[in-house]
């Protein structure tokens with residue numbers, strides 16, 4: 001058993017709340033993805049778990065007909081307008097879910113161990129640059145694996161304190177060498 | 179924990195990401211008001227409750243969110259196959275032959 005003093009903070013994952021972002025849920029038939037991607041200025045990924053990004057905008061395929069779009073907050077209105085303009089050519093449903101979710105970033109040594117405390121899925125099997133909608137101790141999260149030990153988690157607002165507490169508890173357990 | 183293959187994600191994932199959703203291939207009567215009380219009761223409540231290969235629905239609720247179908251052995255809990263919603267019911271003989 002190691003003691004807390006043995007761990008420098010740089011040996012532990014950092015847990016941050018990221019600033020608000022524009023966030024959209026996009027539902028459409030796969031045949032519309034090309035037109036919608038063009039309107040968004042990126043290529044919509046075709047397979048569940050794949051991600052793309054362009055000029056600060058990011059997309060992840062969550063289901064066969066569902067994507068989440070992330071963008072800088074000030075970019076939101078332009079996205080709504082661009083997709084409204086594309087509606088005639090490519091029918092779809094776009095919902096602004098910017099306020100629905102809180103975004104955490106967990107990064108640094110021990111990040112995968114911390115994820116394993118809440119996720120039944122093997123997060124290490126999600127390649128860096130990919131992601132998944134999955135579950136973290138009962139709460140649905142959209143997990144973006146940005147690097148080997150670097151993930152972002154989008155969590156529904158009402159579940160965010162629960163997820164945050166669990167992350168902090170897990171970090172304390174890592175610090176205690178448990 | 180069971181591992182379940184989601185036919186939409188094409189990945190085998192922990193059961194905790196999924197929700198069970200009852201027996202599969204139960205079609206709602208096209209004209210409910212034309213059914214007798216007994217037929218409607220059977221549609222709502224009567225299930226096969228098999229011992230062995232069971233055709234059932236699952237939902238990848240903490241994932242792609244899609245409903246799909248599975249054939250699971252209710253004795254061993256082993257999944258014989260999973261397939262997309264709307265696909266025809268696979269014959270049991272084919273599933274057993276492929277093992």
Ligand SMILES: [Zn+2]
Nearest residue numbers: 184187238242
């Ligand atoms: Zn799935």
